[in-house]
Amino acid sequence: MSFPDTVIAAAQVVARLDDPTLVLLDCRYDLADANAGWQAYGRSHLPGARYAHLDTDLSDLGRSGLGRHPLPDPDVFAAICGRWGIGPETDVACYDAAGGALAAARAWWLLRACGHRRVAVLDGGWTAWTAAGLPVSDDRPLRRIGDYPRGASTLGAACEDAGALAAALAAGDILLLDARATARFRGEVEPIDARAGHVPGARNRPYTENLAADGAFLAPSGLRRQFEILLDGRPPSQVVHMCGSGVTAVHNLLAMEHAGLHGSRLYAPSWSGWITDPARPVARGG
Amino acid sequence: MPDATASAWSDLAQRLLPLAGDPALPPDNLEALERWWGGPRPLRPAAVLVGLVPRPDGLRVLLTRRQEGLTHHGGQVSFPGGRIDAGDADAVAAAVRETQEEIGVGAGQVRPLGRVEPLATVSQYLVQPVVALVDPAYRLRLCAGEVSCAFELPLALAARRELWQPYPLPRPGLEVELRALEFEGHTIWGATAMILERLLARLRGMPL
Numbered sequence: 001m002s003f004p005d006t007v008i009a010a011a012q013v014v015a016r017l018d019d020p021t022l023v024l025l026d027c028r029y030d031l032a033d034a035n036a037g038w039q040a041y042g043r044s045h046l047p048g049a050r051y052a053h054l055d056t057d058l059s060d061l062g063r064s065g066l067g068r069h070p071l072p073d074p075d076v077f078a079a080i081c082g083r084w085g086i087g088p089e090t091d092v093a094c095y096d097a098a099g100g101a102l103a104a105a106r107a108w109w110l111l112r113a114c115g116h117r118r119v120a121v122l123d124g125g126w127t128a129w130t131a132a133g134l135p136v137s138d139d140r141p142l143r144r145i146g147d148y149p150r151g152a153s154t155l156g157a158a159c160e161d162a163g164a165l166a167a168a169l170a171a172g173d174i175l176l177l178d179a180r181a182t183a184r185f186r187g188e189v190e191p192i193d194a195r196a197g198h199v200p201g202a203r204n205r206p207y208t209e210n211l212a213a214d215g216a217f218l219a220p221s222g223l224r225r226q227f228e229i230l231l232d233g234r235p236p237s238q239v240v241h242m243c244g245s246g247v248t249a250v251h252n253l254l255a256m257e258h259a260g261l262h263g264s265r266l267y268a269p270s271w272s273g274w275i276t277d278p279a280r281p282v283a284r285g286g
Numbered sequence: 287m288p289d290a291t292a293s294a295w296s297d298l299a300q301r302l303l304p305l306a307g308d309p310a311l312p313p314d315n316l317e318a319l320e321r322w323w324g325g326p327r328p329l330r331p332a333a334v335l336v337g338l339v340p341r342p343d344g345l346r347v348l349l350t351r352r353q354e355g356l357t358h359h360g361g362q363v364s365f366p367g368g369r370i371d372a373g374d375a376d377a378v379a380a381a382v383r384e385t386q387e388e389i390g391v392g393a394g395q396v397r398p399l400g401r402v403e404p405l406a407t408v409s410q411y412l413v414q415p416v417v418a419l420v421d422p423a424y425r426l427r428l429c430a431g432e433v434s435c436a437f438e439l440p441l442a443l444a445a446r447r448e449l450w451q452p453y454p455l456p457r458p459g460l461e462v463e464l465r466a467l468e469f470e471g472h473t474i475w476g477a478t479a480m481i482l483e484r485l486l487a488r489l490r491g492m493p494l
Contacts, residue, residue: 038454076448083449140453142473
């Protein structure tokens with residue numbers, strides 16, 4: 001049976017709530033309180049959903065110099081997938097309470113980097129699900145299977161090198177899209193990081209523009225028009241995404257895939273990684 | 287008991303708290319519990335046996351599943367153990383006695399090695415974990431009223447932190463980070479998980 005590989009509608013998930021071959025991942029995360037999403041999961045979640053913690057499951061906070069949410073070790077993440085009961089034949093739907101940006105898209109991207117294609121982000125997420133009165137539960141499912149096979153994983157080869165990024169930008173080989181809010185991109189405010197501004201040459205594309213007012217994704221055709229203007233004739237594979245820490249950036253990457261613009265990449269360290277070396281240039285405004 | 291690896295056991299024992307005398311430190315989770323309770327509460331002394339079974343593929347820890355319907359922790363995975371009775375010389379004696387009563391593994395097959403830090407439980411027990419070597423030739427005789435099964439968990443598997451699922455407490459306001467491990471249909475969490483964590487912290491770097 002085919003399974004969407006970008007965005008999945010709530011109706012498709014509801015129909016399979018009792019289906020053990022569909023794993024639901026609750027990825028809710030609040031930047032202001034690292035355990036708020038986890039505690040919210042403890043109160044209620046989609047029936048049977050497992051919790052994916054941005055800090056401990058979707059990141060390895062022990063790696064330094066790579067931003068606030070460094071990518072996890074491929075072997076560790078393969079074991080975490082097994083803990084969630086995800087194997088190569090499993091369908092996965094990820095959701096959060098931020099339209100997919102915190103941190104469902106990150107989980108989606110990590111699973112794809114493991115070579116898993118049967119994974120999608122729930123359109124509208126927790127907000128739309130509960131607004132529609134769909135079922136929730138406080139169950140605590142646990143069903144561990146073996147580690148996810150490492151055969152097709154590209155996670156260890158992800159783009160994390162600031163020097164390579166700067167060189168590719170200087171050569172005009174890539175289009176760097178920054179998903180943060182415009183005021184942060186311009187350096188007018190900086191609520192989290194030690195320095196304000198953006199990587200010189202980056203273009204701003206707030207991830208919120210991928211979403212309609214109700215928090216659902218815009219139609220693929222509309223997203224495609226918007227990104228094609230930014231691409232200005234470049235192939236999608238030249239696009240590199242960033243944000244504050246490589247989490248909301250994936251929302252833009254997901255939006256491009258959803259729009260049929262395939263092959264863009266993630267610079268996971270993002271702004272918080274870029275500024276760990278004070279010698280790296282910073283731009284403001286524009 | 288195998289003696290060929292006596293020095294390995296001695297290395298392990300040296301990483302543990304001494305057997306003699308209860309550790310002077312209060313349980314490090316007591317403060318969080320007392321905050322949640324709104325003040326101190328009396329704690330009943332208890333002891334559990336953290337039995338290590340040497341198998342060809344590494345160390346395994348002996349766990350039980352408590353009978354469904356028991357007042358305290360029914361249906362949960364735990365170490366053999368229980369209240370320290372007036373007749374018990376100390377926590378070590380209580381842990382060994384309870385192991386005999388619950389799973390039929392007697393003192394002759396159990397060699398206490400040391401302890402790990404005590405902990406307090408929501409059910410108001412002060413638990414002294416006693417770590418012991420268990421003869422791999424042991425035979426189970428389960429006390430049907432208390433224990434529904436016993437099984438061995440490979441320590442090397444328990445040591446893989448990424449296999450532990452963050453587990454939100456069903457008790458709002460109690461600020462303790464819990465993790466749960468699924469192993470062959472058993473869920474290991476709560477006090478048992480915390481005791482394993484204490485043991486694994488002390489064995490870090492050793493071949494398991």
